[in-house]
Amino acid sequence: MNMTFTQQAETPPAAGSAADAGADPALPVLQLVGVSKRFDGFTAVDDISLDIREGEFLTIVGPSGSGKTTLLRMLAGLEQPSSGNITLRGTLINDLPARARPTCLVFQSLALFPHMSVGRNIEFPLKAKGVAAAARRARALELLKMVRLPEDYYGKNVMKCSGGERQRVALARAFAYDPDVLFFDEPLSALDYKLKKLLEKELKDLHKESGKTFVYITHSLEEAMVMSDRIGVMRAGKLVQVGSPEAIYGAPANRFVAEFVGEVNVFPVSRGDGGWVIGETGEPVRVALPEQMAGARQAAVVVRPEYMRFLEAPGDADNVVRGTVYNEYSLGSRMQYQIRSKHRVFLVEMSRAQTRAGDGKGEVLIGWNAEDAIVVEA
Amino acid sequence: MSDAALGAAGTTTGESRPKGRALRGIPAGVRCASPVALFMALGFLAPLLTVIGFAFAEPRTFTVFDSFTLENFAEIFDPADTVWMSFAWSLALALLTVVLLLFVCYPIAYGLVRVFGRWSSLVSIAFVFPLFISENVRLYGWTLFFINHGVLDGLLAQLGLPGPDVLFTPAITLFGMVYTYLPFMLFPMTLGLSMVPADLVEAARDFGASRTMIWREIELPLAMPGILIGALLTFVLAAGAVAEAKILGGQSVIMISHDIEIAFTYSQNWPRGAALAVLLMLVIGGLSMAVMARLDLDRILGRR
Amino acid sequence: MDAARNRRSHGLIWIWTLFVALVIYLPVACGALAGLSKGRYFLFPIRAFSFEWWEKTLDSLEIQRIVQTSILIALIVTLVSLAIAFFGALAFARYDWRGRRLYQKLLLLPIFFPQPVLGLALLLWFNALGIQPSWHTAIVAHLVWIVPVVTLVIAIQVYGFDPAMEEAAADLGAGRWMILKDVTLPILWPGIWSGALFAFLLSWGNFPLSLYTAGADSTIPKWLYSKMVAGYTPMVPALGTMSTLAAATLLLLGGAIAGFVRKRRAN
Numbered sequence: 001m002n003m004t005f006t007q008q009a010e011t012p013p014a015a016g017s018a019a020d021a022g023a024d025p026a027l028p029v030l031q032l033v034g035v036s037k038r039f040d041g042f043t044a045v046d047d048i049s050l051d052i053r054e055g056e057f058l059t060i061v062g063p064s065g066s067g068k069t070t071l072l073r074m075l076a077g078l079e080q081p082s083s084g085n086i087t088l089r090g091t092l093i094n095d096l097p098a099r100a101r102p103t104c105l106v107f108q109s110l111a112l113f114p115h116m117s118v119g120r121n122i123e124f125p126l127k128a129k130g131v132a133a134a135a136r137r138a139r140a141l142e143l144l145k146m147v148r149l150p151e152d153y154y155g156k157n158v159m160k161c162s163g164g165e166r167q168r169v170a171l172a173r174a175f176a177y178d179p180d181v182l183f184f185d186e187p188l189s190a191l192d193y194k195l196k197k198l199l200e201k202e203l204k205d206l207h208k209e210s211g212k213t214f215v216y217i218t219h220s221l222e223e224a225m226v227m228s229d230r231i232g233v234m235r236a237g238k239l240v241q242v243g244s245p246e247a248i249y250g251a252p253a254n255r256f257v258a259e260f261v262g263e264v265n266v267f268p269v270s271r272g273d274g275g276w277v278i279g280e281t282g283e284p285v286r287v288a289l290p291e292q293m294a295g296a297r298q299a300a301v302v303v304r305p306e307y308m309r310f311l312e313a314p315g316d317a318d319n320v321v322r323g324t325v326y327n328e329y330s331l332g333s334r335m336q337y338q339i340r341s342k343h344r345v346f347l348v349e350m351s352r353a354q355t356r357a358g359d360g361k362g363e364v365l366i367g368w369n370a371e372d373a374i375v376v377e378a
Numbered sequence: 379m380s381d382a383a384l385g386a387a388g389t390t391t392g393e394s395r396p397k398g399r400a401l402r403g404i405p406a407g408v409r410c411a412s413p414v415a416l417f418m419a420l421g422f423l424a425p426l427l428t429v430i431g432f433a434f435a436e437p438r439t440f441t442v443f444d445s446f447t448l449e450n451f452a453e454i455f456d457p458a459d460t461v462w463m464s465f466a467w468s469l470a471l472a473l474l475t476v477v478l479l480l481f482v483c484y485p486i487a488y489g490l491v492r493v494f495g496r497w498s499s500l501v502s503i504a505f506v507f508p509l510f511i512s513e514n515v516r517l518y519g520w521t522l523f524f525i526n527h528g529v530l531d532g533l534l535a536q537l538g539l540p541g542p543d544v545l546f547t548p549a550i551t552l553f554g555m556v557y558t559y560l561p562f563m564l565f566p567m568t569l570g571l572s573m574v575p576a577d578l579v580e581a582a583r584d585f586g587a588s589r590t591m592i593w594r595e596i597e598l599p600l601a602m603p604g605i606l607i608g609a610l611l612t613f614v615l616a617a618g619a620v621a622e623a624k625i626l627g628g629q630s631v632i633m634i635s636h637d638i639e640i641a642f643t644y645s646q647n648w649p650r651g652a653a654l655a656v657l658l659m660l661v662i663g664g665l666s667m668a669v670m671a672r673l674d675l676d677r678i679l680g681r682r
Numbered sequence: 683m684d685a686a687r688n689r690r691s692h693g694l695i696w697i698w699t700l701f702v703a704l705v706i707y708l709p710v711a712c713g714a715l716a717g718l719s720k721g722r723y724f725l726f727p728i729r730a731f732s733f734e735w736w737e738k739t740l741d742s743l744e745i746q747r748i749v750q751t752s753i754l755i756a757l758i759v760t761l762v763s764l765a766i767a768f769f770g771a772l773a774f775a776r777y778d779w780r781g782r783r784l785y786q787k788l789l790l791l792p793i794f795f796p797q798p799v800l801g802l803a804l805l806l807w808f809n810a811l812g813i814q815p816s817w818h819t820a821i822v823a824h825l826v827w828i829v830p831v832v833t834l835v836i837a838i839q840v841y842g843f844d845p846a847m848e849e850a851a852a853d854l855g856a857g858r859w860m861i862l863k864d865v866t867l868p869i870l871w872p873g874i875w876s877g878a879l880f881a882f883l884l885s886w887g888n889f890p891l892s893l894y895t896a897g898a899d900s901t902i903p904k905w906l907y908s909k910m911v912a913g914y915t916p917m918v919p920a921l922g923t924m925s926t927l928a929a930a931t932l933l934l935l936g937g938a939i940a941g942f943v944r945k946r947r948a949n
Contacts, residue, residue, distance in 0.1 A: 105849075128854060
C-alpha cells in the first residue's frame with residue numbers, strides 16, 4: 001500500500017524568503033502546512049498538510065460537511081486559516097486577499113453576474129485589470145472559442161444560457177483572469193448526467209491544453225476518477241488519503257475510503273485462536289494480511305462486488321458463502337445481485353456477457369479469494 | 379465571509395489594506411447596521427425614553443427628568459377618571475378590526491398567491507397604492523359618500539328611498555379602521571400564504587384530505603407566521619388610530635390616541651399625555667415582543 | 683367535479699377581490715367628483731362640473747408653498763433613507779453577525795407603532811432638545827418610520843442575492859469600488875428602486891407624523907386636515923385628488939422605468 005501522502009518539503013520555506021521561485025518545478029505551486037480552520041467551536045478543517053504540484057489536476061473528494069469547500073476557500077483567499085501556513089511558490093499567502101492571488105475559483109453556483117451579457121461577464125477580470133475595451137473584447141472572443149461557444153454569444157444575456165453554456169461562460173471568465181491555479185467548487189453538480197460526463201472530459205482536455213494547475217472538489221469519487229491526476233479524500237476536516245486514482249481505488253487507506261469509492265462488501269474480522277474469524281458471528285475466514293498490518297488483531301475486510309463470484313463448487317474460492325438471490329439490479333453493462341446469507345447481505349457484480357452459475361432465485365454459492373480482498377484497519 | 383460589499387474583501391489582511399485599519403476587527407454586519415442603529419437610537423429610542431421620563435414628571439410641567447412622581451398614573455387609574463373608556467374603545471375596536479380583516483383579506487391573499495397568476499402584481503399594486511394617499515384624504519372621501527346630500531344619500535333619493543344615518547357612529551369608525559388598515563393585513567398574510575408550497579397541498583389532496591382538513595392541517599399552520607404579523611400589525615396600528623374616529627366617527631367614540639393628543643395640546647398636561655402613551659406603549663410593545671419572539675424573519679422574508 | 687368546484691371558488695375569489703378593490707377606491711372617486719363639481723357645496727348627483735376649484739387650488743400661493751415643502755421633504759427623506767437603509771438591509775439579510783436577530787426585530791418596532799403616538803413622542807423629544815419643530819424636524823419624523831420600511835423592501839432583494847457574486851468579483855481582481863459599482867448595486871437595483879419609490883410616496887402621503895412634528899410648516903396632508911376640520915371647501919377634495927394623481931403618476935413612471943431597464947438588460 002503505497003500511500004502518496006504529502007511529501008513535505010524538508011524545511012518549509014520561511015515567509016517571503018523565496019523571492020523568485022516560479023521556475024522551480026520541484027517546488028509545489030501551493031503548499032499547506034498544518035492548516036486548520038475553526039468557526040466558533042467547530043473545526044471545519046483540521047490540521048491539513050498538502051502539496052499541490054505545478055500543473056496537476058488534483059481533486060479533493062469527501063462527503064458534504066467534510067470541510068472540502070472551506071479548504072478550497074482558504075486556498076482561494078476567501079477565508080483565512082485559523083492556524084497553519086499556506087504558501088504560494090514559497091511565499092506565505094495566508095492573509096493575501098483573493099483579488100491579489102494568481103488563483104481563481106469557479107463557484108458551485110458559478111456566480112455569473114446576472115445583469116451582464118456573456119461577453120461582459122468574461123471581460124470582468126480584464127476590466128478590473130484596466131485592459132482597454134477593444135483588447136477586452138478580442139480576448140473575450142478568443143475565450144468563447146476556447147470553451148466552444150459561438151461568437152454571437154458575446155452579447156447574449158447570461159441568464160438565457162443553458163446550464164452547460166453557463167458552465168462554459170464561468171470557465172471562460174476564470175481563464176480571462178489568467179490564473180496560475182484554478183479552483184472548482186463542484187461546478188458540475190447541478191447538471192444532468194450526460195452533460196456532466198461531456199464537460200468532465202472537456203475540463204480534462206482544457207487542463208491538458210492550458211497547462212494550468214486545477215484543484216477540483218466534489219463529493220463524487222466517480223467524477224474525481226475520470227479527471228484527476230491525484231485524489232485527496234477528506235473526512236471530518238482531515239485529509240484521509242492522497243494518491244493516484246488507482247491507489248485510492250486499489251489500496252484504500254481505511255474502511256472510510258474503501259466505502260467511499262463505491263458499493264462494497266465490508267465486514268470486521270478479528271484474529272482468534274484458530275485464525276481469522278468474522279467479527280460478530282465467528283465464521284472462519286481466510287485473510288491475506290498486508291505487511292504493515294502484520295501484528296494486527298482487528299481489521300476490516302473489503303471485497304468489491306466485482307471480485308465476488310458465483311461458484312460451481314465450494315472448493316472454487318478461498319472463502320465460500322451459501323445464500324439466496326434476493327434481488328438483482330441492472331447496472332447497464334453489468335448486473336448486480338443481492339445475496340442474503342444467514343448472517344449478512346453480499347453484493348456480487350458481473351458483466352452481462354458472463355452467465356452466472358446457479359440459475360433462478362434459489363440457493364447459490366458465492367465466494368472470493370483472500371488476495372482479492374482489501375484488508376484495512378478496522 | 380467576504381464582506382466585499384464594503385469592498386473589504388479579505389478584511390484580515392493588514393498589509394494589503396492600510397485604509398480602514400481601525401474598522402478591521404468590526405464585522406461587516408455591525409458596520410452596515412450602525413448607521414440605522416444610530417439613527418433609530420436617536421429618532422426612536424430617545425423619544426420613547428423622553429415620553430417615559432415625562433410620564434413620571436409632575437403634572438402640568440414642561441421639563442423632563444426634573445421631578446419624579448407616580449401622580450399621573452394614579453390619576454389615570456382613579457375610577458373617577460373616564461380615560462379607561464378610551465382605552466377600552468381603542469382596544470375593542472382594534473380587536474374587531476383584526477377579526478374583520480382576517481375574513482376580508484384571506485380570500486384576497488389566497489387569490490394573490492394561487493388564483494390571479496399573472497394578474498397578481500397588478501392586483502397587489504391596486505391594494506398598495508392607497509398607502510400613498512394620506513388617510514385623511516381617503517376618509518374624507520367616505521364622508522362625502524355617506525354625508526347628507528352625499529353620494530349614497532343622493533343615489534337613494536333618486537330611488538325615492540330615505541338616506542341612512544351612518545356617519546358619526548362607532549360603527550362607521552370601525553368601518554374606517556377596517557378600510558384604512560386593510561393593506562397592513564393583506565400583505566403579511568399574502569407573504570404567509572406564499573410560504574405554503576403548492577405541492578404540499580397537492581400531496582395532501584392526493585392522500586384524500588378534504589378541503590377543510592387541508593386548510594386546517596396544512597395551509598393555516600404554514601401560513602401562520604404571516605397571518606400573525608398581519609394581525610399584530612393591524613391591531614397595534616388600530617389601537618393607536620385616531621383619524622377614523624375624528625373624521626368619520628365625529629367624536630362619537632373617543633380613542634386613546636385622541637386623549638393623548640388632547641393632553642399634549644389643548645389641556646397642556648404633557649405628563650398626563652406621556653403617562654397615557656406609556657400605558658399604550660406597554661400594551662403594544664408587550665404584544666409585539668411576544669409575537670415577534672416566535673418569528674423567524676429570515677424564513678418569512680427570505681424564504682430560505 | 684373538483685375542477686368545477688375549483689372554478690366556482692376561483693370565480694368567487696375574483697368577485698370578492700374586485701368588490702373590495704372597488705370599495706377601496708370609492709372614496710377616492712367621491713373626492714375626485716367633489717373637487718370637480720361647480721359650486722361651494724357638495725351635492726350629489728352633481729349638477730354641473732367645472733375646473734373652477736382646480737384652478738383656484740393651482741393659483742393659490744399658499745398651496746404652491748406647501749406643495750414645494752411636501753416635495754422637498756419627500757426628496758430628502760428618499761435620499762437619506764436610501765443611504766441608511768441600503769447598508770441597513772445588508773446587515774439585515776446579507777451578513778451573519780451576532781445580534782442580527784435582535785436587530786431585525788428592533789428595526790421593525792417603528793413600523794409596529796401607532797404614528798400619532800410616535801409623532802407626539804418625537805415632539806416631546808425635539809422640545810427636550812430645544813429644537814423648534816419645522817419641516818426639518820418633519821423629515822426626521824418621516825425617516826423614523828420610513829427607514830425601517832425601506833430597509834425591509836431592500837432586504838427582500840438582498841435575500842435573493844448570492845454572496846458568491848461579490849466573492850467572485852473580488853477573486854477576479856475587482857477592488858471594493860468596482861464590486862459595489864459593477865456588481866452589488868446593479869444586482870440590488872430593483873430593490874433600491876422600489877425602496878426609493880416607497881420612501882418618496884410614503885413621505886408624500888404621510889399625515890400623522892407631519893401633523894405633530896412640522897410645527898408651523900405644513901405639508902399637503904396636514905394642510906388638508908386643517909381645512910377639513912375648519913369646514914368644507916371644494917379645494918380640499920381638489921387638492922386631495924391632485925395629490926393622489928401625482929402619486930399615481932410617479933408610481934406608473936417608476937414602474938415604467940423599472941420595466942424599461944429590465945427589458946434592456948434582458949437583451
